[in-house]
Amino acid sequence: METKIESLTIGKVARLAEIGVETMRFYEREGLIESPPRRASGYRQYPSDTVDRVRFIKRAKALGFSLREIKELLSLRAAPRTKCTDIRQRALRKIQDIDEKTDTLRRMRKALTKLVAECEGSRPVTECPILASLSTQKEKP
Template identity: 35%
Template sequence: MKIGKIAKQTGIPVDTIRYYEKMGLLHAPLRNSNGYRSYNNSHLERLRFIRRCRSLDMSQDEIRQLIHLSETQEADCSEVDALVAHHLQHVRERLQELAQLEQTLVQLQTACASGKAIRECGILAGLHTDLELQDIEAGSHVPGIHGANQDKH
């Protein structure tokens, strides 16, 4: 099947499928004589697996490890369990960070004095002086993401 069809069946954009190929998460498909990629059911299954992992906010490295482990059918599944346990801990830490972020935003919002001029805005004053906000990683809305170079696909 062509890339457009597999994209439609999986709900994954064409560019993301190509990206997964480039990153080694998906084996490159064979090409027809006209140069078009020709995907099969194993590609479809792999893309569905990747999509499910991404829906659980797993990183590319975690997905790559799970793919590798799934290809070793006789291996002990304790490594899979350990990977999921580690990811769960990461999610719990992020939830704590989000709760702290929520508290900071609530504090900023309570500093607002509606109906006043911008120069008197408590939120903007808080953003200029609030040291807690300096802890947020540059380029990230939420600290604790998988890494600065983590894909958004």
């Protein structure tokens, strides 16, 4: 134990982030996590914060962001040369995306809550509140 610097094998990162080892390598090929240093044997050595990065990827994916979009999100600060105005623009755009998603979730939640209330009141559930709550909203592509 020469260096006590925290470094993890691919398998450990994968277990901590709850994804597969193959997926780790896939993300590396896709440029979502950078190619880590290697031991003499060729084994990857990850810094421990990689786990957070992978968890982030996992969560963002669950929110409907594509790997391409996630890459963009992660690279917002990555390039140190990038003009601040540029970063700002892109970040603001992402915030808009997020606000739209949040709003849709809020409406879905409201609809489901209504459904639950109807069920508790033991009244017949004939109409679909999920649809009803969304029906008036126009989409802005």
